Amino acid sequence: MGNTLVNSNEITDFRYGIHAMNTPGIRIGSDLNDDPFPNSIKFNLGATPGISDLYAGIRLQRCDGAFVTGDNFSNSLPDIENDVEVSSTGLTNFRGIDIENSRDTRINCNVIRNLPRSITFTGHCERNLLRNNRMSGYENAIELYGAYITDQFQVDGSGDQPTDNQWLDANSDLRVSGSFMPIDPVNWYYKTSDQKYDPDPTLASTSILLRVPGSGTVVCDDYSDQRTRDELFGDVVYDSLEFAEYVDENTYYARMNTYLAMENDTSILYLNELSDTTYQNFYFGMQSLNVGELARVNELSVYPDSVLTAISINDAVSEDNDIEFNKKTVNHIYLNTFAIDSSLSGTDSTTLEAIAYMNWYQAGDVIYTAASMLFLEIQPSVPSSRLFAPNTMINPTYTAEIQSVIAVPNPAQDFVVLNGINSAFKVVEFYDTKNNLLKSISGDIRGEEVSLDFAPGIYFIKVTDEANIVYFKKIAIIR
Helix, strand or coil, X not given: CCCCEECCCEEECCCEEEEEECCCCCEECECCCCCECXXXXXXXXXXXXXXXXXXXXXXXXXXXXXXXXXXXXCCCCCCEEECCCCCCCCCCCEEEEEEECCCCCEEECCEEECCCEEEEEEEECCCCEEECCEEECCCEEEEEEXXXXXXXXXXXXXXXXXXXXXXXXXXXXXXXXXXXXXXXXXXXXXXXXXXXXXXXXXCCCCCEEEECCCCCCCCCCCCCCCXXXXXXHHHHHCCCCCECCCHHHHHHHHHHHHHHHHHHCHHHHCCCCCCHHHHHHHHHHHHCCHXXXXXXXXXXXXXXXXXXXXXXHHHHCCCCCHHHHHHHHHHHXXXXXXXXXXXXXXXXXXXXXXXXXXXXXXXXXHHHHHHHHCCCCCCCCCCCHHHCCCCCCCCCCCCHHHHCCEEXXXXXXXXXXXXXXXXXEEEEEEECCCCCEEEEEECCCCCCEEECCCCCEEEEEEEEECCCCEEEEEEEECC
């Protein structure tokens, strides 16, 4: 974890109050001793904000282990607020705290007022925990955008206890809403002494399974996670986690994130419990796969004396899916430029830009690395099968067919030769990363050189054979 602290600031009328990317362990509103030093973030956008870009009090992208702490209710002022309640509806781009693909976050004791979306989660946000946040003046208080969050409760001597988040809009039932990736719902513990603690008073959500335990004590400087190992990791380790969409990609992502959590804290593997062997088998099994090798590349890349070793390991990885392909590509560029204090070439920049603007199912968390290397702000789209246009690639990531087509050379410069499937080609199509069709060739061109008159970057090849079976392959063009 890092030692980045953002504390005691008064921020007014900026599009982002605080924005962090690729900053693990960042603490916003507290110091390393867990003492509060809250920030005050204010917007003056009125009741009908005329905004088209994303506005957020705090925005975190790929910031695993981030702590966001409010003022502990020591005064009556909110931590994040707009000057008046927003009357416009459907304003999804005005948010209080926006968490994107960040695991193990702690959101404690924030007062958020008059933001249409108080807190949002996008993508893989496993093992997050919200404690004693107070939300008012919202349209949708906590909204999920294709999100994976985990059970919301803490543990004390009397068992599982609620975390006392409070929804203070009596006339609004949209307290937790949006799209949730896993099929199984989240267990959300709350106390029944007042309806303000109930995350779903009308039972409108199919993603929340309400639990009603006792009433414990919630403190703002508690960032611990007292949930058991099985509660945190069991569904992944025991392979019981199911997703509604992008099953292969989400499963890969969840397994990778679980492995990285264990890599960061190997004590998880040794609890003197009967299930230790199961967890150790999962960890060492993942360590022997590409996930483990690519994680090792990351570890070595920060040490100047280990860069050549990191390059060797990275180049030896034979990618099994698009996430690994793009991770390996960005690693290669980083290790041969930033890591040795060298500059990016034009081709490097073009390739990084193409990857940065992909979604995380195509490229994983490396989109944030690519964006950081180019100083880009990115707002990845939330992938959904309903969003893809008909008669295009329809999300070619992580399918069995993607490895059936062989493209040589890859990366390519002026031409590519396609082979690898037994049936004759019927149509070969080339697409850019925005699903624009660039080139179409009819007929069986297996073994023939196909000219590549495209700019350097990432491209997808769609092959339809005579049986109308579709295959995909990704290539990089460099010059």
